[in-house]
Amino acid sequence: MSAATQDTAVRTGRITRTFIYVVLIFFALFYLLPFFIMMINSLKPLSEITAGNMMALPKEPTLAPWGAAWSTAQIGVEATGLKPYFLNSILMVVPAVAISTVLGALNGYILTKWRFRGDTVLFGLMLFSCFIPFQIVLIPMARILGMLGLAGSVQGLILVHVVYGIGFATLYFRNYYAAFPTELVKSAMIDGAGFFRIFWRIMLPVSGPIAVVCIIWQFTNIWNDFLFGVSFGGLNAQPVTVALNNLVQSSTGVKEYNVHFAAAILAALPTLLVYIVAGRYFVRGLMAGSVKG
Amino acid sequence: MATARQTADIDLRTRLQDWLPKLVLSPSVAAILVFVYGFIAYTIYLSFTGSKMLPSYDLVGFDNYATLFGLSAWSTALINLSIFASLYIIICMAIGLLLAIFLDQKIRGEGLLRPIYLYPMALSFIVTGTAWKWFLDPGIGLEHTMHLWGWESFKFGWIKDRNMAIYTLVIAAVWQSSGFVMAMFLAGLRGIDNEMLKAAQIDGASNWQLYRRIVIPLLRPAFMSAFVILAHLAIKSYDLVIALTGGGPGRATELPATFMYSYTFTRNQMGVGASSAVIMLMGVAAIMVPYIYAELKEKK
Numbered sequence: 001m002s003a004a005t006q007d008t009a010v011r012t013g014r015i016t017r018t019f020i021y022v023v024l025i026f027f028a029l030f031y032l033l034p035f036f037i038m039m040i041n042s043l044k045p046l047s048e049i050t051a052g053n054m055m056a057l058p059k060e061p062t063l064a065p066w067g068a069a070w071s072t073a074q075i076g077v078e079a080t081g082l083k084p085y086f087l088n089s090i091l092m093v094v095p096a097v098a099i100s101t102v103l104g105a106l107n108g109y110i111l112t113k114w115r116f117r118g119d120t121v122l123f124g125l126m127l128f129s130c131f132i133p134f135q136i137v138l139i140p141m142a143r144i145l146g147m148l149g150l151a152g153s154v155q156g157l158i159l160v161h162v163v164y165g166i167g168f169a170t171l172y173f174r175n176y177y178a179a180f181p182t183e184l185v186k187s188a189m190i191d192g193a194g195f196f197r198i199f200w201r202i203m204l205p206v207s208g209p210i211a212v213v214c215i216i217w218q219f220t221n222i223w224n225d226f227l228f229g230v231s232f233g234g235l236n237a238q239p240v241t242v243a244l245n246n247l248v249q250s251s252t253g254v255k256e257y258n259v260h261f262a263a264a265i266l267a268a269l270p271t272l273l274v275y276i277v278a279g280r281y282f283v284r285g286l287m288a289g290s291v292k293g
Numbered sequence: 294m295a296t297a298r299q300t301a302d303i304d305l306r307t308r309l310q311d312w313l314p315k316l317v318l319s320p321s322v323a324a325i326l327v328f329v330y331g332f333i334a335y336t337i338y339l340s341f342t343g344s345k346m347l348p349s350y351d352l353v354g355f356d357n358y359a360t361l362f363g364l365s366a367w368s369t370a371l372i373n374l375s376i377f378a379s380l381y382i383i384i385c386m387a388i389g390l391l392l393a394i395f396l397d398q399k400i401r402g403e404g405l406l407r408p409i410y411l412y413p414m415a416l417s418f419i420v421t422g423t424a425w426k427w428f429l430d431p432g433i434g435l436e437h438t439m440h441l442w443g444w445e446s447f448k449f450g451w452i453k454d455r456n457m458a459i460y461t462l463v464i465a466a467v468w469q470s471s472g473f474v475m476a477m478f479l480a481g482l483r484g485i486d487n488e489m490l491k492a493a494q495i496d497g498a499s500n501w502q503l504y505r506r507i508v509i510p511l512l513r514p515a516f517m518s519a520f521v522i523l524a525h526l527a528i529k530s531y532d533l534v535i536a537l538t539g540g541g542p543g544r545a546t547e548l549p550a551t552f553m554y555s556y557t558f559t560r561n562q563m564g565v566g567a568s569s570a571v572i573m574l575m576g577v578a579a580i581m582v583p584y585i586y587a588e589l590k591e592k593k
Contacts, residue, residue, distance in 0.1 A: 012398055012500070020395045027392060028409045031472065034424040035412075053441045054434060107321050114314035122322060124589050129329040131581045133529045135553040135570040137332040139339060139563060143348065163328040166321050195313040224417035226532040231558075241419045245536055248423050257427060264423040268416050275415035279408050282415065283476055 035265075042066065042261035049257050065258035069266055073259050075247050076235070082263050085243035089223060089270075091154045092239060096161035097218045103162070104169020104214055109203050111170070112177040113185045114195070123174060130167035134227055137164075145232055152234020160232060161222045168221075169214050172285070176210040177203065209281070216278055217285035220271045240267045333574065340571045344563035357568040367569065369544050370552040373459050377548065378527035380463045381470075385523055386516065388467065389474025394504065396475070397482045407479075410472035418469065422536020425465040426452070458538055458545040462530075465537055470526065474519045481515035482508070521584045528576050549573050 012020070037054055042065050044058040052059075071081040107126075111119050141160060142151070150156030180203070188198050229239040238246075244267045248260045275282050343353045361367050392410060396403055413421065428434045431450040439447035451457035485508060493507055531550035538546040540555075549569060557566030 017398070020398055020400070024392070024395050024400065024406055027388070028406055031409050031413060031468065034421075034428055034468065037428060038424050050433070054428075054438050103321050106317050110314040110318045116315065120589055122318075124585055125330070126321070126325055127585050127589075128578075128581060129325055131525050131577055132329065132333070133525075133550065133570065133573040133577050135531075135550055136336050136574045137328065138554075138570070139348070139557060139567060140332040140335040141328070163324050166324060170321070194310055195317070220415055224419075226417065226419055226535070241417050241532075244417075244423065245419050248426075248536070249539065257433070260423060260427075264420045268420045271415045271417070272412070275408075275412055279411070283411060287477065287480060 038261040038264060042069075042258055042265060044258055046254070046256055046258055065256070066262040066266070068256070068259045069247075069263035073247055073256070073263065074250065074253070075243050082240055082243055082247075082266055085238050085240045086266070088154060088233075088237055089239040089241075092157045092161065092237070093219060093222050096158045096165065096222050097215055099158070099162045100165035100169045100218055101211065101214050103166055104171075105173045105204075105207060105211070106199070107166070107170040108173025108175075108177045109199050111174050112180070113182060113198075113203075123170070126167045126170050128167075129164065130171065134164070138227075138231055142231065151232065152237055154237045156232050157228060157237055157239070160228050161218075161225070165218050165222065168217060172210055172214045172217070173207070176207070180206065209284075212278060212281045213285040216274055216282050219274060220282070223271050243267075336567050337571055340564060340568035342564055344567065346561040346563065348563060353564070357564040361565050361568050361572070364565075366544060366547060367549075367552060370547045370549045373546060374527065374548050376459050377462055377466070377530070378524060380460070381466050381527050382520060382523045384463065384467045385471045385474045386519055388471040389478050389519065390509075390512075392471075392475040393478035393482055394508075396479060407476070410475050412472070413469045414473045416469070418532035419536045421465055421469050422533050425461070425468070426537050429461050429464075452538065453542060455542050455545040458542060462534060462537060462546055466527075466530065466533055469533075470523065474523070477515050477519050478512060481512045485511050517584075521580055524580050525577050528573055528580075549576075 040057055041049055041054060043061045043063070044052075045060060045062055045064070048059060069082055071083050072079055073081045075081070075085070111123055145151040145156045145159075148156070148159075150159060184202060185198055188202055193201070223239075224241060225239065226241045226245065229242040230245075233239060233242055244263050247263055339348055340357055341352050341354065342349055343351050343356070396406065400406065429449070429452040431437065431448070431453065436447060436449045439449075452461045490503060490507065493503055498506070529550060530548055531554070534540055534546055534548055534551050540547045540551045550573065553566050553569045553573065556562045556569065
């Protein structure tokens with residue numbers, strides 16, 4: 001992490017350095033281009049898109065496509081725009097993230113500080129659950145949600161995301177707490193502090209960074225989920241990703257590209273904002289989810 | 294009397310304290326056992342039944358698997374997956390390694406470039422698919438723009454071409470994940486001891502040799518992790534296909550995940566759908582189980 005102070009052994013000449021900068025900037029453009037194009041075209045009237053050049057800046061910038069994407073665009077059978085689906089996503093994401101993070105923190109605490117026989121196997125089982133292809137649970141989940149009366153409801157989606165979020169949340173907290181000195185916990189136990197008291201007074205105060213990592217990871221994953229949303233969202237609980245797909249894929253009427261782009265950016269905005277504000281933690285979450293199992 | 298009660302109290306309290314951790318852990322364990330492993334068992338069971346639109350419980354042996362591997366749609370999906378996965382993994386690693394090595398040369402503006410490379414990872418595949426679908430559309434995207442710029446003979450219609458559409462999937466997926474691979478390699482590079490490199494340099498090693506012989510071999514764990522993550526993402530790919538090509542044109546971009554969904558939920562062949570899901574799980578397990586096992590063993 002000491003990028004500035006680290007003295008790299010590799011020496012590079014002027015030509016090599018220029019080449020390196022050219023390549024790095026080329027790739028920066030490659031990553032930025034699609035989003036840039038979406039952005040400028042979401043501000044054009046439709047006629048300007050179909051007749052003109054996608055790389056051209058808008059001649060008559062308009063916010064109308066954004067308004068349409070948010071509140072009047074035809075999605076499915078109703079002309080509601082993204083608004084109700086955006087709300088569904090929020091109602092789904094907030095409790096799902098909160099519950100899975102709390103469970104993950106408690107699980108991580110138990111698996112590192114209250115160890116018992118078979119805890120590693122248990123953790124292994126939880127870890128594997130992070131990576132299963134969800135196709136393997138779609139059929140029974142559909143039936144269970146139906147039996148519980150949760151099919152096509154936001155509550156059903158919350159349940160699904162909590163269950164399949166436990167693995168990663170536990171992984172984060174377990175690896176984080178594993179580095180925390182167990183002696184402190186032991187001495188608190190000798191002083192008579194109980195299970196929750198230790199968690200509350202000793203573990204929780206140091207859990208800030210990992211909680212942020214976990215919350216961001218869960219938020220991004222659950223907000224961006226499509227498979228569960230399209231399978232279990234029914235008509236009333238569809239999250240914004242499903243609505244965006246329905247909008248873009250709809251085969252009726254004129255394709256309003258500008259509205260599609262505005263909608264795509266709106267759907268991406270929450271995770272993008274989180275990334276801009278707390279990108280460091282986002283990267284840490286990605287790494288913790290992969291490099292260290 | 295009082296002391297006896299006190300000891301009993303303490304006994305109860307310690308016993309409660311002994312049980313409390315397991316009690317608190319139990320809802321999560323129950324959820325994982327039922328919703329993950331129970332459901333896996335149920336789907337495996339269904340894959341041996343003659344389930345059509347609804348689950349049924351008449352066992353038919355390996356019939357569904359025989360049907361599955363006899364279907365041209367499934368073999369297409371497997372071939373597509375092998376093309377997609379291998380290109381996706383190789384290109385992501387190549388770009389990721391290149392960018393990581395270049396970024397590691399004390400680059401001015403690293404703090405600006407890194408987040409630019411990584412932001413696609415924060416987007417939903419549906420958003421990525423929407424952007425690329427349009428960019429690759431010959432009628433309005435890149436091809437059209439090149440024509441307007443005067444390059445009349447420019448052609449880029451892969452997304453509408455049965456033989457090339459699978460490569461558009463690779464382009465969009467690489468765009469989304471290569472920055473992440475860069476971050477993994479960069480973390481690996483930053484962990485390498487510089488003294489060792491300096492010693493090699495004093496011995497007269499060129500930059501190329503330095504990377505070829507020392508740095509890249511040292512990055513083995515990062516390669517391993519990147520491979521595991523990318524491979525399991527490739528097997529699970531669903532959203533991107535739906536948003537970018539919808540599996541078309543024809544079946545040109547059908548993958549196991551889209552196959553499973555359509556056979557189970559729209560073609561009412563639940564038994565076949567379940568068997569395809571089992572094959573997908575086996576693919577992921579073959580990659581993840583040794584990896585998780587190694588990681589957990591190392592920790593002990």
